[in-house]
Structures are given as structure tokens and as C-alpha cells.
Amino acid sequence: xxxxxxxxxxxxxxxxxxxxxxxxxxxxxxxxxxxxxxxxxxxxxxxxxxxxxxxxxxxxxxxxxxxxxxxxxxxxxxxxxxxxxxxxxxxxxxxxxxxxxxxxxxxxxxxxxxxxxxxxxxxxxxxxxxxxxxxxxxxxxxxxxxxxxxxxxxxxxxxxxxxxxxxxxxxxxxxxxxxxxxxxxxxxxxxxxxxxxxxxxxxxxxxxxxxxxxxxxxxxxxxxxxxxxxxxxxxxxxxxxxxxxxxxxxxxxxxxxxxxxxxxxxxxx
Amino acid sequence: xxxxxxxxxxxxxxxxxxxxxxxxxxxxxxxxxxxxxxxxxxxxxxxxxxxxxxxxxxxxxxxxxxxxxxxxxxxxxxxxxxxxxxxxxxxxxxxxxxxxxxxxxxxxxxxxxxxxxxxxxxxxxxxxxxxxxxxxxxxxxxxxxxxxxxxxxxxxxxxxxxxxxxxxxxxxxxxxxxxxxxxxxxxxxxxxxxxxxxxxxxxxxxxxxxxxxxxxxxxxxxxxxxxxxxxxxxxxxxxxxxxxxxxxxxxxxxxxxxxxxxxxxxxxxxxxxxxxxxxxxxxxxxxxxxxxxxxxxxxxxxxxxxxxxxxxxxxxxxxxxxxxxxxxxxxxxxxxxxxxxxxxxxxxxxxxxxxxxxxxxxxxxxxxxxxxxxxxxxxxxxxxxxxxxxxxxxxxxxxxxxxxxxxxxxxxxxxxxxxxxxxxxxxxxxxxxxxxxxxxxxxxxxxxxxxxxxxxxxxxxxxxxxxxxxxxxxxx
Numbered sequence: 175x176x177x178x179x180x181x182x183x184x185x186x187x188x189x190x191x192x193x194x195x196x197x198x199x200x201x202x203x204x205x206x207x208x209x210x211x212x213x214x215x216x217x218x219x220x221x222x223x224x225x226x227x228x229x230x231x232x233x234x235x236x237x238x239x240x241x242x243x244x245x246x247x248x249x250x251x252x253x254x255x256x257x258x259x260x261x262x263x264x265x266x267x268x269x270x271x272x273x274x275x276x277x278x279x280x281x282x283x284x285x286x287x288x289x290x291x292x293x294x295x296x297x298x299x300x301x302x303x304x305x306x307x308x309x310x311x312x313x314x315x316x317x318x319x320x321x322x323x324x325x326x327x328x329x330x331x332x333x334x335x336x337x338x339x340x341x342x343x344x345x346x347x348x349x350x351x352x353x354x355x356x357x358x359x360x361x362x363x364x365x366x367x368x369x370x371x372x373x374x375x376x377x378x379x380x381x382x383x384x385x386x387x388x389x390x391x392x393x394x395x396x397x398x399x400x401x402x403x404x405x406x407x408x409x410x411x412x413x414x415x416x417x418x419x420x421x422x423x424x425x426x427x428x429x430x431x432x433x434x435x436x437x438x439x440x441x442x443x
Numbered sequence: 444x445x446x447x448x449x450x451x452x453x454x455x456x457x458x459x460x461x462x463x464x465x466x467x468x469x470x471x472x473x474x475x476x477x478x479x480x481x482x483x484x485x486x487x488x489x490x491x492x493x494x495x496x497x498x499x500x501x502x503x504x505x506x507x508x509x510x511x512x513x514x515x516x517x518x519x520x521x522x523x524x525x526x527x528x529x530x531x532x533x534x535x536x537x538x539x540x541x542x543x544x545x546x547x548x549x550x551x552x553x554x555x556x557x558x559x560x561x562x563x564x565x566x567x568x569x570x571x572x573x574x575x576x577x578x579x580x581x582x583x584x585x586x587x588x589x590x591x592x593x594x595x596x597x598x599x600x601x602x603x604x605x606x607x608x609x610x611x612x613x614x615x616x617x618x619x620x621x622x623x624x625x626x627x628x629x630x631x632x633x634x635x636x637x638x639x640x641x642x643x644x645x646x647x648x649x650x651x652x653x654x655x656x657x658x659x660x661x662x663x664x665x666x667x668x669x670x671x672x673x674x675x676x677x678x679x680x681x682x683x684x685x686x687x688x689x690x691x692x693x694x695x696x697x698x699x700x701x702x703x704x705x706x707x708x709x710x711x712x713x714x715x716x717x718x719x720x721x722x723x724x725x726x727x728x729x730x731x732x733x734x735x736x737x738x739x740x741x742x743x744x745x746x747x748x749x750x751x752x753x754x755x756x757x758x759x760x761x762x763x764x765x766x767x768x769x770x771x772x773x774x775x776x777x778x779x780x781x782x783x784x785x786x787x788x789x790x791x792x793x794x795x796x797x798x799x800x801x802x803x804x805x806x807x808x809x810x811x812x813x814x815x816x817x818x819x820x821x822x823x824x825x826x827x828x829x830x831x832x833x834x835x836x837x838x839x840x841x842x843x844x845x846x847x848x849x850x851x852x853x854x855x856x857x858x859x860x861x862x863x864x865x866x867x868x869x870x871x872x873x874x875x876x877x878x879x880x881x882x883x884x885x886x887x888x889x890x891x892x893x894x895x896x897x898x899x900x901x902x903x904x905x906x907x908x909x910x911x912x913x914x915x916x917x918x919x
Contacts (some may be wrong), residue, residue, distance in 0.1 A: 225874045228866070253876035265871035269889025275872070278885070282876035290878060321889065338875060417455070 177203045177256065179346045181223075183235035186216075186223045186402075193219040195402040196235065203345055206264040206391050209381045210415045211399035212421045217381045218262060220399070221350040224379075226252045239346070251431075253279075254286035256345030260335040260352045266323045273304060274317040274335065276341055283342050297437035307340040311367050332355035336367040347372070348379045353387045365390035374407060385417050398424055401431035452587040482530040485509060488632050491535040495601060495635070498608070500520035507823040508621035508631030521811070522778045527723050532695050534633040534666065590648070596641040597652060600668050603639030610641060614672055617703035618729050618892040627727045630666050637667035637698065642677040642708075651680040651713070651899050669700040671710065673736075678709035682899055687770035695723050696747075702730035704738045706760070711739040715902055717909070718747035720776060726824075727752040729784075735762035741897055743770045743906065744781050745913075752810060758792035758823075765794040770895045773806030773838070774913060782812035782843075787853075789822040798829040798890050802838035803913070809841040810859075825854070831861045832890050834883065882915035 181200040187193040193216050201207055209217050223230040224237060226249035236245045239255050247255075267275070281294040294300075301318075308315055313333055323331050332352055340345055349368065353361045361384065369390045372378050380387055388410070396412040397404045400421075405428040406412065416424070425431075480487065488509050492502040517524060546731035558743030567644035590597055596607060603611050621631035642648065671830035696718060704710045710730065718724050724747040732738040771779035785794035800808035810829040839871055842859050864886050888895075888910050895903045 201444065227870050248879070249873040250876050250878050250882075251869055257874075259874055261871065265890055267868055267886060269892030270885050275875070278877060278881065279872075281876035282878075282881075290881060321892075333647070342875065355839075362526055370730050405761065 177240050177377070178238075179257075180238040180241075181220075181235070182238070184220070184223065184232065184237065185234040186219055187231045187233050188229060192233065193240045193402050194223065197399075197404055199379075199397060199404065200345060201379055203377045204374040206372060206380065206393045206394065208388055208393035208396045208417050209379055209399060209412075210383075210396060210413060212425075215399045216402040217399055218350055219372055219402075221259055221348045221379075221381060221426045224252075224346075225249055236289070240276060241374070250282070253342075253344075254283055258339060258342055258344030258347045260332075260339060260347065260349040262350040262352070262354060264326075264331040264335055266321075266326075267359065268321055268324050271318070272320055272324045272337075273301075273320050275296075275322050276300075276318075277305060278340065279338070280341055283344075286437060293331070304337075304341060307337055310370065311337055311340065312363060315336060328355045329357065329363075332356060332360060332364050333367070335405050336364055336371070340367070340371050343371075344376065346377045348381070349387070350381045351380055351383065352380075353384050358386075361386045362390075385414075388413050400428050403431055405431050448905045451803045456458065476873075481533055483509070483532070483534055483633070484599075486792055487534060491633060491635070494535070497591045497604065500612075500661070501604065504616070505632045507636075508628045512625055512628035512632055515628060515857060518625065518751075521751045521780045521809075524723060524749065527695065528842045529629075529695075532665075535635055547746050590652075590899070593646050594641075595646060595648065596639065598639050600637040600639045600670060601635065603670070607639070607641070608807045610672070610679050611670070612700070614670055614703055616701070618703065618731055619699050619727050626697045626725045630668060630697050630727070633666045634668035634699065635666055636836070637669040637700075638671070638681070638683070639669070640671040640679065642671075642673045642679045644674040645676045646674075647678045648680070648816075651682045653682045653899075665696050667698045671700075671702045671712070671776050672709040673702070673704045673710045675705045676707045677705075680711040680713065682902070694721050694748075696721075696725070698726045700726070700727075700728040702728075702738065702752075704730055704736040704763075706734040707736060708733075709739075710735045711741065713741040713756075713844060713898060713902070715743040715745075715898070715906065716747075716750075717745040718750075720748055720774075721747060722747045726749040726750075726752045727751065729757065729763075730755070731757045731759050732763040732765055734760035737764045738766070738914060740767040740769075740783065741894065742767065742781070742783075743894070743898075744779050745772045745909065746774075747777060747779075749778045749780065750782045753782045755786065755813075756794065757786045758788060758794065760789045760915040761791040763789065763792045763859065766782070767798075768897060769796070769798040769800075769810075769892045771798075771800040771808045772892050772910070772913065773800070773802045773808040775804035779806075779808040780811055781808070783809045784813040785815070785825055787816045787820045787823040787825070790819065790823065792820065793824040795825070796827045796829075797894070798827075799832070799894060800829070800830045800840060801834065801887055801890065802840050803834040805835075805837040807839040807841075809843060811843040811845075813845045813847070814855060814857075815847040816850050816853050816855070820850050821852040823850070823853045825856070827855075828856070829858075833861065833863050834887070879913055886913045887914060 181197055181199040184197040185192060197220060204419045211217050219230060223232060232245050236243050244252050245256060277300050279292050282288055301395055305315055305320055308317060311333060323334060326334065335352060352364055365387050368439060372391060380391060382388060393413060395410065396408045398406040406424060482790045485506055488505045489502060492688055523732035532897060573735065604654055616631065617691050619627050621628040671681060679829055702712065723757055730738045738756045742754050744750045754767055758765055765785050769783055773779040779800065782798060783796045785796065797810055798810045800810060802808045808831060812827060814825045814827060816823050827844060829842055833840050844857055846855060864883060871880050872885060873879060888907050895906050898906060
């Protein structure tokens, strides 16, 4: 059965400020979706809300995975149902080795029934696997022994996100500007890495301002977000057009979305 | 905090003639089952000394120390000791070879923790006070023999007084005289057990010496007294304590640890203590480091009701280095007042203090430290880093750094940081499938990792397990 991530009329507030104003989207395993839109349109908010950040309050609507409503679930429960967010700004966890962290994460995600304190995935098996994945992503095996994102360059952090994606094999991966702030070599590594990993078992939502990631991972669907709503849906050609020409024409076509944004700003101030 | 110059020990050596003891040491104590009555007075102190068959100078030393203890006021800083009643304590208990208490008397939560830490049965019983002896002679006998061949003395302090009287008396109470502070005086009056170690010139012990090796003495008593002498060019790593909670029906633990690190020698002293939460843990530890030597304290404090402990290093001659790594974990109802002291008495000496504390569930941790640079101690360097991690709004952390500098030509750095477990860190880990408790434990484990990696392997593993256990049920 093909899994489906279904977002219905999703309204999300941060504090008292409404950011998303009724987002609808359906992502199936095996599909690649692009989410585009100008800064402040709500793209990252959608990403965080899907992953279950506690500060992003769903005020209406729902998020479902295969008909299971996950809207009220904690981030870890969602992860165990196959949700994954590659962070725009990965967080530094001093003193925690990449291998220790990932072994724990993999154990929980692959065995969702695992109770705290129960055994982890076998060390040997895990080591072999993480080494293979690092080799495929062109990463030094030394990475596994470093502290998570501690002292990592921008490119290393993003590679670490892709390594986690590779190890956790989620059903739904959201990439929040994973290609931002990288030089072109790093963008290529990330793009190729994702292209290798995404397959028939992974639904991908790519949030990006750049062409490169989408060139390696051509989207079947392009969603354009404006003022906390999806205002247009197209195919890869729409993504190309927006890259080439910007958002002026989209804005002109959807003045009402801009108004919503202005209202939100007024509420916030 | 006491910053006085070292003074001569109060005991007068000339009072005693070795070999003419009133009570022969050959009288085996093993047949005794003895418990002093509750409380503290000269009669009890005399009785303790008599039961141990000590030489007269030690009896006098104890009595003098008691007078000092009684004349000193309670410290008016540190933690709250208002319900500590010195007259409600047994100061000396000597078990015969039978069990003192029943396993059934050990609190359920402590037994469960032992099980989950995988502590061996024999050790469990020792730690919980069910068994007064933990016989490791069989396992470590050959090791002891090997050490003895190199001239190393590794014994309990009572035996050392009997078997190595001259060496003992040369150093005993020279680093921490009874007049140092009220609790050092108390320990000097009623001490029992502890470790005595002498490493001869140039002898380097490659493996850590552990108190476990000879734990069948009264090593982990309430008032143990440890004395370590590392002779010129020698080196040793001594490890004591255990990460498992040490159950004690007695409410006061007051130890004294004295160390001499001679020219070119190295000494590392690692302690992990986890007292049950009824215990006042008031310990005085000090080392004197001579020319080009290195002294390191690694000090882990968990549990207890109140811990006040500031391992000190006196850098006595040029080139001496001192380093203290301190971890404190304050849980519900606990106050860890811990830190370090570095006293630079000579030029070209250097010191480093790294302190990490964690407060959770209303616990309170304080860093209290002193860096003192005496006049003419030119070109000294000192670096202090203290990091505190606070896990919830009910918990607390304070920093009391004291710096006293009498010399211009020095470099002192002090950095302090306080962090809360970040929402973003928690979310990041949880978004990878870790529960909130697992994520918190991982962040805490990472926080103390720089210190844990300095511990011997089995301690490091236990320490991490213990942090996980402490964190369970702490959230949500």
C-alpha cells in the first residue's frame, strides 16, 4: 500500500500570530513535491508544524498519515510513523556522538514499539550500515565519532542531515532549505545524496530557493505558498518559471493572499 | 574558605615511642563486634582509639582534634546544616564477620537501582551496608603481590598506622591539620578506615588502583581518612567510590583526603560518590604538589542531602600543575555545593578548574571555587571554566568564584555559563524518534561527556546509565 501524508485545511499559529491559513496538500510515497514562495510566506512554518514542533500550534485542520491523525502527536511519535524533517539550521548537541545519537534514533524509528531502556540495534550491524551510508555520501567515517553538529561547517551540517535521512529511511521527508548557505559543491553533494535516497518508498517535500536541488530531484508537483496558503499548484515547469521570473506575477494573480498576510502582521504588532 | 598557610600538624610526634604501645596491635580486631554509643565526647573518642589499639600519640591527636572541633562554630556559608545533630550519630562501628543489617532493610528504590546498573551481588550487599566485607583478595591477590614487589604500599589507613608507623607519622595530618576546619577536626577525632598509598621514587603504576581491590577493610566508612604519598618521579591513578547509590543509615559522611605529590611525580585521584539522599557529605581534600609535578582531582558528586567539597591543590614549587574536573548532579531535595581550590605558592605554576553541574527537580548546585596567587608567585596561569545546566524552572544554580591575587605578573581566566536544556535541542532529537526523556538524558550525558571520558571505562558506563536512570520520569 502506498502511504499518504494528507494535510487538510491546516491553520497554524506561533504564539498569537496565525501563520498558516488553511493549507491543503497530499504527498504519496515515491512522489517529489516542491514548495516555493517568497520569504515569510509560511514554508518553514509548515515544515515545523508537520514535524511537531511544540511552539507551532495547530488551531484548525489536520495532518494525517495513512488516515491516522497525527496532529496532536509529539515529534518523536511522528518520527516513528515515518516523518522526517531535514533542518534548515541543524542544532548543535555538545558531547553527543553522532553514532550514539543515530543508533538510538534508528532503534526507535525501526522498532516503534521499543520501550525506554530496552536494547538498541546491534552495534556491529549498525556500524556496518552507517559506514556504508557515509561512504555513499562521500563522508569521512570520522564523522560518526564527532559530537553532533558541534564545530561542523555549514556543508557538514547539511550532509549530516542527509546521513540521518539515509539511516532513518522515512516515508515522508521534508527538506527545509537544505541547500541554503552552501557552496556549489556542497549543494551538488546534497542534491545527489537526496536523489539516491528518494525512491518509490519515500515521499519528498523540498523547500528551496535554488534550482539545483530540483534539477537533481525533479518535482512532479510544485506548490506555491503565499500568505500562509497554497495559491497555485503546477508541475516542474512552474518551479522553473518561478526561479526564472520571481514571484511578481504570482502575487499579482493572488492579491487576497497578500492581504491575509498584512492582517496577520497587524495582529502580531 | 580556609586559605591559611599550611601549619604543622597538631599532634606532637615526640610524645610517642613506637613499639611501646599500650595496646598490642597483634590483638586481632576481627573478633570484636563493637559499636560506640551515640554522640561525641572525649570518652567516646578515647574508646574508639582504644578499640583500635592505637598508640598514645594518636589517642592524643584525636582528643586534641575533638577540642578543636568543639571550639569551632558551624560554617555560616555553603549549605543548610540546621538539622545536623552531632549527638545523634554513631561515630564508630566495628562489625564482626556477620552481617549488620538485612537485605530486606535496604530501601526498595536503592535495590532496584543496583539491579538496573548491573552491580554484582556481592558488591550490592557491600554498598548497601548489608555486608561489611567484600572479599576481593582472591581476585586481586596476585596484583597486590606485584605491587608489593615494587615497594608500593596499598593498604587501609588503620593497618598503615600499625604496619608503617614512621612513614605514616611523617605525613599524617601534615596536609590537612585538624585546625583546618571544623569537619577536618571532626574527622581527625573519629577517623576510621580509608586508603593509605605510598608509591616509591620512579615507580609508575600503569593501571588505576581502585578502592575495590581491598574493599574488605573499612574503606568506605563514614569518617574515612586517606593518605597518598607519591614519591619523586612516580605516578599513580587512584579511583574510589562507586556510581551506585551508597546506602547509609548514618546521616553524616566527613572524610579527609591528603596527598603529597613530590617533584616530577603525577597523581590522579578519581572519586565518584552517590550517597543516599539523607546524607550530609562534608569532605576535605587537599594535595600538595611540588616541583614539576602534576596533581589531578576528578570529582563526581551525585546524591546526598548536602555535599560541601572543594578539592584543593597547593602548588608549592615552580613547574607544579594542578587540574580539577568536577561534576555535580543535584536532584530533588539535594544541594551540591562543590568546586575546587588552587593555591599558587610558587612562580611558574599553572592550574585549571573545569566544573560542570546539573540541577533538576528542584535541586540546587553551586560552584564555589578559589584561585589564590601568593606574592612573588610570578608568571602563574590559571583557567577556570564552570558550566551549569538547569533542567527545569524549579532548579537552581549559583556560582561563587573567589579570586585572590597578590602578584601582578599572572594570567587568570574565568568563564562561567549557565544553560537550560534548549527547546530546540529537545525538538531536534525528538524529531529523530527519541522520547523527551531519552532526549533530555542524551543532552545531559553530552554535557558531562568531557569529564566522563576521563573516567575509567566501567565508571564511565555506569555514570551514563545512572544519568539515564535519574532522568527517567523527570519529564512529562
